[in-house]
Each structure stands twice: as structure tokens, then as C-alpha cells.
Amino acid sequence: MESEFFTSTDNWCRPTSIRTGPDGAIYVVDMYRLVIEHPEWIPEQWQRRLNLRDGHDKGRIYRISKKGSQLTPPADLSGCSNDDLLAELESQNGTRRDLAHLEIIWRKDVSIVPLLAESATQALLPETRIQCLSILEELEALDEPILLELLADSHPHVHKHAVSLSEPWLSNKDSEITQKIFPLAKDENNFVVQQVAYSLGSASHPDAGKTLAQILLNHGEDSYVRSAALSSVIPHLSSVVTEVAESLPHVPEETTSALVQTALGIEDETSLALIFFKAAEWDTQSLTIVLHTIESSGWSLKDLNGGAGKNLESAIVAFDKQLSRKASTIKDPSTSPEDQRAAISLLGGSLSGVNSDLELLLSLLSPQNPIELQKAAIGRATKLGTLEIAQQLLQEWDSFGATVRKEALATFLSRRSWTGLFMGKLIEQPQWTRLLDASQRSLLLNHRDELIRKQASEILGNKGKPGTGTMKKFESSLTLTPDLSSGQQNFTVLCASCHKVGDTGFHVGPDLASLSNLSRESLLNSLINPNQAVESKYAMHTAQTKDGRTVSGILSSETGSGVTILGPAGVNETILRSQLQSLENTGISLMPEGLATGLDAQGMADLLGFLQSSGSVAPVSPDDDGSIRLTPSNGTAAGNLIAVDSGLDAFSWIGAEDHAEWIADIPAGRYSIFFDASRSGGETVSDELFSLTIGDSTIHGAVQFTGGLSRFRKRLYGEIHLAKPLREAKVSFEHRMTDGEMSLREIAIIPQ
Secondary structure, eight states, X not given: OOXXXXXXXXXXXXXXXXXXXXXXXXXXXXXXXSOOSOGGGSOHHHHTTSOTTTTTTOOEEEEEOOTXXXXXXXXXXXXXXXXXXXXXXXXXXXXXXXXXXXXXXXXXXXXXXXXXXXXXXXXXXXXXXXXXXXXXXXXXXXXXXXHXXXXXXXXXXXXXXXXXXXXXXXXXXXXXXXXXXXXGGGOSOHHHHHHHHHHGGGOOSTTHXXXXXXXXXXXXXXXXXXXXXXXXXXXXXXXXXXXXXXXXTSSOHHHHHHHHHHHHHTTOHHHHHHHHHHHTTSOHHHHHHHHHHHHHTTOOHHHHHHXXXXXXXXXXXXXXXXXXXXXXXXTOTTSOHHHHHHHHTTTTOSTTOSHHHHXXXXXXXXXXXXXXXXXXXXXXXXXXXXXXXXXXXXXXXXXXXXXXXXXXXXXXXXXXXXXXXXXXXXXXXXXXXXXXXXXXXXXXXXXXXXHHHHXXXXXXXXXXXXXXTHHHHTGGGXXXXXXXXXXXXXXXXXXXXXXXXXXXXXXXXXXXXXXXXXXXXXXXXXXXXXTSSOOGGGEEEEEEETTSBEEEEEEEEEOSSEEEEEEGGGEEEEEEGGGEEEEEEEEEESSOTTTTTTOOHHHHHHHHHHHHHTTOOOOXXXXXXXXXXXXXXXXXXXXXXXXXXXXXXXXXXXXXXXXXXXXXXXXXEEEEEEEEEEEOSOSXXXXXXXXXXXXXXXXXXXXXXXXXXXXXXXXXXEEEEESSOXXXXXXXXXXXXXXXXXXXXXXXXXXX
16 A cells, blocks of 8 residues: 555544444544543643544545446345345445344354355355354354365365364264364464464363473464463363473473462372473573472472472472572682572572571671672562561671662562561661652552551651642742753753653653653653542552552553553563462552652753653655654644644644744755644734744744634745755744744745
8 A cells, every 4th residue: 555545634534433334434423522532631721722522413424436436225034034144244344244144143044054064165265164163163063074174174264264163072082073183183274273272271182281382382482372271270180291392491480480370279299290300400590480489389398398299299308408408509700690690589498497697698698799699689688578588688688788788678668577677777777767769658558458558658758748848949940051961960850760761761651752742841740749630550569568568659450360550660560369468459659759859940850851852753855845843743842832642743822932843854945935724813923923943044024814723824934044064954934922832844945
């Protein structure tokens, strides 16, 4: 396609749906509204200028067809013969096929079954073959010969559908259909393999487990196929584990972990014993996967060993010996850093328990050890989570370096029992409060535990919450000239843990690339009052785990088996539902209140300026005809009111002290300057001039009244002559309007 299929110059056009009609035309549904954003996300000053309900009584449906084509009126199928209905099923028009499908089901006329069976295997279109197959199944007329023929069909989607409908036959281990399905596990089309994996959960044939294992080994990196296979393993677990274990440790971590979880969940000692025996032969990384899966499922080796049968008990002992051997390599200089970190993650997991490795674990936190080993040690301490470790960390606190202290602090705030110990330390040594950043203060002041909230309020006061004078304090920052270098430093300190600009920071909160189009006042309000409007996907969630940990952040994903919380510094943590005590949407922003209270007016101005410049774009280049077109999508804006109106695709509400800027490459020559703009207010324009500066050239003028911000007019406003080409030239538009506002959709620099 050389261009857009459907475009409109009408700013109210809001296409919401597209369908093929039974007549062969394409139908496009147009909501047709001035504003489609929810008022919650529209600043109040904009709402006062807009009728947010405009268009509520309108709407359009476009019928689109090829020029010169003759549309086929839809037939009345209620009086059609069976032959006519079969003809409709063979149509390339999906809507007509669906209508014929419905008519056949409504009639419940079994006399059409022979015709459907013939079309299911012989129709030219694969869509028709699939549709006939589905109708036969709905009429309870599907039989084994038809399925056998369609399992050998030439089209993969017919294969897939036939496999799905064959499941009732798979419970018979002697069924010929089962033997036909096994080879499809090696099909070149992953959708076919995925369906085979789903359907084998219904199979009773002893080779079903081997086939599932081969799917896991051949497609373990495909999350969809892997999930399908794992959903079917329970009836065949022992067989699957036997096959997969022979290929370990070269199996994806997700597959190994899922098999261990399944074996634990259904208490399959045979499969667990096999995994543990094989683990004794694996490398450190593989041992870690098995141990951490056991721990995250709420078990320990000691728990499993307590009620184990002889075979499982022997396997656990073999596994435990391997853990001890790996732990002994941590201090060996010949051990690679990667294996050292992996071995650290095994500490405290043996049958002897945490205390046997506590001294070694704490020794690894010494500043004399490499930073990565210190981080690995504090990470393992977090997972083990015993009060003995917490008490030892507090005792040794003064000997820790900055990295360990930062990681340890996050650990103390993640566990209720550890947080209580830390609050006791804050009461003893109030100077420790300087260790807390704004988000950690907010976490403590809003903690679920009443005692911790009370202690935090007494120790921290309301330093994390802005007072009524905060907005007034920063009013002058709206007019101060920002220092972008200083603004970048403020961003790194205050914002980078949750936002990213360039190479600085982390993607946790909203993308800041579009902030250059917001007014400085809107930005300031968002910084001071982050909870004024909280988009649901960025609301802070707090997860309580059964082992006593608290995990706070954004709910980045949620599945049937667990939830993933994305926290500051981009730290992702997945919690299995089996380990989840509670999950609460707090309704407040992850961005803490009072984040910027430590800044003065100039510091705030610097930060606002940096945020507005963060969406800088590449220089605008001439089009094929030599014209340079400056639009909101390739420029930036700053000021009190100016912002991008997505409905108008324009810089709107441009008033006094507002300006827009572009960077452009402009060849030498003579150019005409056209504005595509609109203006509200009165018709008087005296002394209300704009200035457009291109390099050393400046044009002054006034935009005439157009009847409203949504009524645009394109006019010539001047000419410039460039004796030399401009490379990455700054093009600046400023306005001194005091009566009404204007919107600017485009500045066109046209060669003469």
C-alpha cells in the first residue's frame, strides 16, 4: 500500500472499528468527537476552553468499495437450500461465511451433514474447510475418518483446528488419531506445535509424555509453546521429567523451574528424586535454579527431607552434598566471578540451614570484596530473610560500604519484621534518617503496619508531604531562566530511579519524551502534586508475601500463576500466587509527594527546563520538493500555557511568554513563509505580534482572528533570503498575544 487506507482532514474524525460487510464493502465506524481523552487527564484550564461533550450526538459509518465494482446485496438465508448455504460457506467473504454458519446451526438439519463432510475435506479455501469442520463438531456429526483426513491437510491452520477438535478421541490410547498427532509435534508451523502441546493433556497414550518433552526441548525458548506444553504435563510428569532430565543443564530456566514447581505441587516424589539426582551432575547455575524454585514455592530441603521416602531422601542427600561442594569454591581464587555469584546464591539452602553459612555470608559483605560479590551476598540475605541475618547486618552496618548499605536498606524496608528492627535503629540514631530517599520516606509514612506508620510520623514528621505553600514557593521558577546542566543533575538525583532520559535513569514511570510539549506550569503541578491524577497503570501496588516480605512498585504484568512488580531502579520481581499473601492497589502514585521540596526556585526552574528539553528531536530536513515543514511532532515548546492538542495536531493555547522551537537544516535560497494557524478572542491585533527567527532572519506579524482555535487558515506571512545554508539552525517562534490564544499547526518554509 502506497499511502494510508483511510485519512481525514476533519479533526473530529475518530475511527474506532473496521469490518468487512456481507456486500463486499468495508465499513468504518467513526466515533466523531472533538475530545476523546478522559477529563481526568486534561488540565482544568483547558477544560474551561473546551466543550468536552461536543460530538456526543454524532457519529458516522463509512461504506467503502472499489471504484467501478458492483456490490453484492446480502442474501436472505432463511429460505436458502442446503446447496445455497454450502455455496455461501465457500465465499471469500468471511461475514457471508459466518452468516451461513449461523443459519445451519439454527436449523439443526442433519441432512446437510454429508455435504459438510465433503466440503470439509475438498473445499478449495482452507477457511471453508475449517468452518465446515467446526459446524460438524457443533452438530455432533464429526467422526474419526474426517479428522484423519484433515490431520493430513496441506494447510497448517486446518491441521491446528483438526488437532483441537480431536481431543475426545485422545483418551483412547489405541486411537489412530493419537498416532497421527504425534508427528505434528515436529511441524514447521509453531501454531500447530502449540495446539498439539495443549491437546496432549487429554491423551492417555504412554508416548504422550515423550512427545511433550520433545516439544519442551525443541521449543523451550518460545514462551507460548512452552506454556502450552507445561499446561499438559501433569498426567505425564514422570515421563516428561525422565526425558528432559537427560538434556539438563541445557534446558531453559523457565522449563526446569516449572517442572520442579509441578512436581512439588502434586507431590510427585519419583520426579523430584530424578531431578535431585541429576542436579548432582549439574553446574552451579542449574543447582541455583532448582534450589530457588524450591524456596520460592515455600519449601526448604529440610522440609522436603522430613517426610520423604527412601528414594527421595537419598536424592536430597546427594543434592545437599553438591551444594556444600559449590559453596566451598566461593573463596577459591580460581573460581570465576560468575560461578562465585552463583555459589553465593546457594548459601543457607543446605540441610544444615542458614546458620551454617551465616559467617561466610556476612564476610562477603566486607568492602575488600568485589562489589558484585557484595551485591550477590546481600541479595541472598534478602531471600533467606531470617531475623538473625537482619540483626547481624545492623551490628556490622558501620563496616559496610555505600553499595552494601544501599542494598541492605532496600532489604530492611522489604520485610515487615526487618523494618521494625530498622525503625528501632532510627529511634536510637536519628541521623540515620539521611539514608532514606523520598520514596522510602513515603513508603514508611504510608506503611500498612500501624506501629511503623506511627514511628515514621514521629521520626520523619511530614517532610515527605507538600504543604499548602509549596506551589507558591515555586511560582517564581516558572519565569526563571533554567540551567540545563544543573537540571540534569537534579533529574539524576530525584527522578532517574523511575524515569529515563537519554542514557540516564530507568524505565519505570511514564515516558518523559513527550514532556517537552507540556507547559511549565503543568509540569510543576505534576511534580508537587503527583497524586492529583494517577493513571491506573502507574499506581503503586503493594504485595505482601507469605514469607513476610513487602514489595512495592508498579504492577507490570499479571498472569494466572503470578504477578510482576516493577520497582525503582527498574528492579523487576515476580511473585508466585502461591506465595502471595495480599496485593493492594494503593491508588497513589509511585512518585512520592515532597520529592522536590529540597530544591529552591532556581533548582526547580533548572529541573523543569531539563524536562521540557528532554524530548529534543533530530533536525528537520527539506522534503523532496525542497520545503521545510515545522510541526508539533518535530519541535518543542515551553511557556505557561502552550501544549500539543492531539485532536488538532497543533501547538494550542499559545499566549504571552510562550514559544516553540525547532532545529532545521535549510539550504541557501529565497523562501516564502506560510503559517497554518488559528486564533480566538477579538479581531483587534494591534501590538499583538509574533516573531519568527530563522538563523539571523526575523519575521514579525500578527495572526488574524479565524473564529476559534479549531478554525485554521493558511496564510503567507513573509519571505527570507539565506545567502548560506543553515545547518542545525534554531528556528524560534514567540508570541506576545494578550487577548485570546492562538493555535499553530504548521510553519511551511517554501522555496521560491
